[in-house]
Amino acid sequence: MQPSRTRAPFVATDGVIFWKVVSLFFELSLPVSASGLGLPEQAKMNSSSIDGTSTASKEICISLPPRVNSDGVWILNATSSLTNFSLPLLEMQLIFVFISNIVCYLILNSFGLITKFVSQMMAGILMGPHVFGGMKSFGELLFPLVSQEMLDTIAMLGYTLFLFLSGVKMDMGIIFRTGRKAMYTGALSLLMPLLLGMGTLQLFGNRWWGLRSSEKLELIFATATHSMTPFPVIACLLSDLNILNSELGRLGLSSAIVSDLFSGFLNSVFTLAKVAYDHSASRAFMDFGIIVVYLAVVVLGARPAMYWMVRQTPEGRPVKDLYIYIIILAVLGSALLSVWFDQLIVFGPFVLGLAVPDGPPLGSTLVYKLDSMVSGALLPLFVITTMMSVNFSGINLNSDLAMAHATAMVVVIVAKFAACLVPPLYSSMPMNDALTLALIMSCKGVVEMANYSIARGQNNIGEKIFSLAMFTILVTASIVPVLIRRLYDPSRKYAGYQKRNLIHHKPNTELRVLSCIHKPDNVPAVINLLERISPTRENPLAVYVLHLIELIGRASPVFISHQMQKKTLSNRSYSQDLILSFSHFQRNNHEAIAVNVFTAISPSKLMYEDICTLALDKLTSLIVLPFHRKYSIDGSIELEDNTLRTLNCSVLDRAPCSVAILVNRGHIRRSTPSVLASYSIAMIFLGGNDDREALILAGRMVNDSNVSLTVVRLIAEGEDSITDCSKMLDSEILKSFKYHSAADHKGCVMYIEEELKDGTETATMLRELIDNYDLCIVGRRYNVESPLTTCLEEWSEFPELGVMGDMLASTDFSGRCSVLVVQQQMTI
Structure with missing residues (x-):
């Protein structure tokens, strides 16, 4: 049986992928069935809408044991090409993905769009169904249906490690040192757009009376996700703009940490509420108890153990590799544990990353060993493969769902921008700096993209909401850096009218x-x-x-x-x-x-x-x-x-x-x-x-x-x-x-x-x-x-x-x- 030529969308999943990998490992370890080893096994991929009204089935064929390595290019023929073997296929996919990323970055950098995230999104669009992915030969040969799960698994692993490293880099002590300006800005940047966005959905609920209950839940999820201000997104933006340690950059980081803590708390509450709604209240309470126990183990057990590792490391000497292996094993274990208590797979690694003492020697060693691979290879792969699944042609603004989503997004963006303006202007900050801070807090990035992608993989949102959300993130991430560079020049404050040199220094003065x-x-x-x-x-x-x-x-x-x-x-x-x-x-x-x-x-x-x-x-x-x-x-x-x-x-x-x-x-x-x-x-x-x-x-x-x-x-x-x-x-x-x-x-x-x-x-x-x-x-x-x-x-x-x-x-x-x-x- 030949594989279906219909290309399914690339969807980043969460814990399901890890469970499939574990299941596949055990299946390959056990004796095969009566069908015989090496004979084709049929598998069905069911793609159903979130309300269950329509179902599409596609049949694909796989061979056991899996054909990983090819026998060489000299003995290949029309029926046995390199794309029939998983390792050469994966290598070719990565080559095309990274080449497209580099080309897009060089082109966009010449136009002043210097953020790496935007170039990765454009590379995903380039490889997606609207450009190369729309070519029949390109999609069938280079990205066949059977290879999507492996590519998405690697990409999701990269995003999980990225959030772990983001937690390592975060200094939680800044919460106690932050001023009122950062506290109010961070809190308002989440609460105001969330309340106004939900109010908008409630106000115009009667207008879109044709929406199904599942579509209304999609709108609520999209509004809450777009109201977030994740710390990793703001840190990456400020780093790309080279204003990370400027006065405005420090204020933006402090505000983002405050907002991210509120977002994490509300996200956990909403997840538990969904568990209670879908399953039972007792299961939600059980998950809540497991979360409390996990947090206690991290704070009272893992963090002191990491400080012990620091004390065991002589000054000026590198951390033992054994300690690094133990921490990475704990990261993978916390990811699986997150799935067990119905949280996102990134919840456990992110919390564990927060427990790692930042800076040298332990935090810096983890970043040094992992950051190059994660930020340079795995995270771009996640962004590109996610954008390859976006179908912008499916966006129809004439539908009630699209109009409701677009209206809610506009309200959220305007409300977030206005909310971030109030505290700076109240504290007499110059208008240009206040506008820059509001733009920084309004930027979107990989965290929002991952939330939408995970929700799409779990069938919590549909294709229309997903595509329109990706378009909104792309526009925001492209425009905000350009506007910030026009409004804010950190070096202009050094130019003054006072002569501060030795020639004009007054005698007999300090x-x-x-x-x-x-x-x-x-x-x-x-x-x-x-x-x-x-x-x-x-x-x-x-x-x-x-x-x-x-x-x-x-x-x-x-x-x-x-x-x-x-x-x-x-x-x-x-x-x-x-x-x-x-x-x-x-x-x-x-x-x-x-x-x-x-x-x-x-x-x-x-x-x-x-x-x-x-x-x-x-x-x-x-x-x-x-x-x-x-x-x-x-x-x-x-x-x-x-x-x-x-x-x-x-x-x-x-x-x-x-x-x-x-x-x-x-x-x-x-x-x-x-x-x-x-x-x-x-x-x-x-x-x-x-x-x-x-x-x-x-x-x-x-x-x-x-x-x-x-x-x-x-x-x-x-x-x-x-x-x-x-x-x-x-x-x-x-x-x-x-x-x-x-x-x-x-x-x-x-x-x-x-x-x-x-x-x-x-x-x-x-x-x-x-x-x-x-x-x-x-x-x-x-x-x-x-x-x-x-x-x-x-x-x-x-x-x-x-x-x-x-x-x-x-x-x-x-x-x-x-x-x-x-x-x-x-x-x-």
């Missing part, structure tokens, strides 16, 4: 410096540099230390002020050592230095947000960044971190004050008070805003009697005269150093002028000069042309250091002199 720390090696170099700034009671120094940690194993960024709480971030991190080092630095400079330590945990590509925001809030005049290269004692490169380099470039482009990049050659050392002028500094001056800023910083350092400063002014031949305003400012700022050089008999300040021809002579002079000093200060002078740097730009490796800084930091310069590259405030 100088505020923000120092960024990534690794323990950065601490000594930064402390020694800050000591050279010569803080005194008359010229105090306020140091804001920002410890930057990459966000791994959690979805919500964290920003901690260690002055606001006594408890440190984690006993397993080196934040405590950092705090102790700077506290000791403060005690050694009593009444001259004030130190405040902060910790920011955020994605590496978004760390610039934390740096620039803190600099803006604290009104700092200078940001000190470590260079992305670490040099060994002999001058060779020991470590290179390109992620840190990208971060430095982002800060230089957006910083609300001046920025300095410290290239530590390992020669910045603490001066010995008994030795006069034991620390020597050279300032290379060519002219311009950055050089003048660097000269002011160097002049502040020379206030220490143990520091000697040499200002080397490089002049191009034939350019001695003052020809513009910039050179006039250069001449004016150099007068004081010329005077101090002439009047200083101790030699602490020296002024030298060198007349050079071109870049070759400049490089030669610097090579001879660099070995005589401990620290060399230069201005960045990015894109500033000069005859003295002719041809040097072609050899520049790191534009963020400028031509001079790049040359001094190069490995070609074998000297051990550290380099400080200064850029004056740009965003004015």
Whole structure:
């Protein structure tokens, strides 16, 4: 018997799929029936509408034992092709699915639709019945009816693991730290659209009198699902838009967590009510008791066990693979248990994920081991296969059901958007930011899609509701990111009208410096540099230390002020050592230095947000960044971190004050008070805003009697005269150093002028000069042309250091002199 050529829709099921897999395993393990092993077995697929009025049967043939591997391409014939074997067929399906996903992403990305979810939905439509799926040969050969169950099983497993990882990344402690604005926004974003949507269905119930009771239940389910604001959807959206750790992104995450908790509670209540309606009240009460017991086991048993795993892991060592295997086994077991007490199959894994301690070492290890496969392969497969089952041609807005559904969706969307506007506007948030927050909370994604898909697989909703809901999700997910990018630019807040740099810093006032720390090696170099700034009671120094940690194993960024709480971030991190080092630095400079330590945990590509925001809030005049290269004692490169380099470039482009990049050659050392002028500094001056800023910083350092400063002014031949305003400012700022050089008999300040021809002579002079000093200060002078740097730009490796800084930091310069590259405030 030949298989039917009628292609059934792809439907993602829940626990039924897992039970079928288990049943198939036992069936293959038991002796076969009298029909004989390998003979075709007939199976019927019954597809009935939710009200049971119509039934369609399709007969397919399968062979036992199943033919998994082919015998090779050379012996295949017309009756035995690769598509007759399950493994080659599955591999070809995955290849086509992922190629279509990549193509759609590249095309949509060129139009500004950058979210991966939208590209996956479009890939599903491309592979669906409206495009390639409508071709008879494509559907019969590549996606035959017998292969759908295996593909849907893998996809549903991917979504289950995705929700588990979403629970791992969620920080439940944020509930107790969230403000009223986030609390009210999250609550209203669910309750208002739910109440108004249900009210709309009740109000117009008489108008759609022709609807059956099952169709009315479909509308109620669709209204409740569309009223949700799932945390995983909002977290993925903010991550795709690169505003995860912005002020608005943090508020959106907090609001989404609040709304998701309400949604989970209401979803469980509705599920139990449905069990009581379909079966009996006693079964619903039994399910409720099992849920309570499961929650107690997770909270009182699983979570302490996971903390025990954390304690058993030595600091800096990876978590044992045995612990990871145990947790994955618990995830699969909790999925089966969820089916037993009539909950969605994702309920148990999601709750178990919430119990996992977020962040390192356990949460980050789980995310590191699973996230690439889940988010990169299994979840896109789930989205694409779900969209392949959508039939948009079946949407008929002239029917009462479609009109009722469309009206309810419009009411829910408008009500959610308006409800999310009220708390921000009430708290005097700017209109653009309030509109952006409302758009963020109104976005739809994979969680809503999964709810509709599971309901479709359980015959709780029909094809019309399912297709119209998928269309609504597609439109919302496509438009919202574009509108958010038009309304919200997180970098615009860094541009101000106040000059926050060293040149305009008032004398005898507190100088505020923000120092960024990534690794323990950065601490000594930064402390020694800050000591050279010569803080005194008359010229105090306020140091804001920002410890930057990459966000791994959690979805919500964290920003901690260690002055606001006594408890440190984690006993397993080196934040405590950092705090102790700077506290000791403060005690050694009593009444001259004030130190405040902060910790920011955020994605590496978004760390610039934390740096620039803190600099803006604290009104700092200078940001000190470590260079992305670490040099060994002999001058060779020991470590290179390109992620840190990208971060430095982002800060230089957006910083609300001046920025300095410290290239530590390992020669910045603490001066010995008994030795006069034991620390020597050279300032290379060519002219311009950055050089003048660097000269002011160097002049502040020379206030220490143990520091000697040499200002080397490089002049191009034939350019001695003052020809513009910039050179006039250069001449004016150099007068004081010329005077101090002439009047200083101790030699602490020296002024030298060198007349050079071109870049070759400049490089030669610097090579001879660099070995005589401990620290060399230069201005960045990015894109500033000069005859003295002719041809040097072609050899520049790191534009963020400028031509001079790049040359001094190069490995070609074998000297051990550290380099400080200064850029004056740009965003004015």
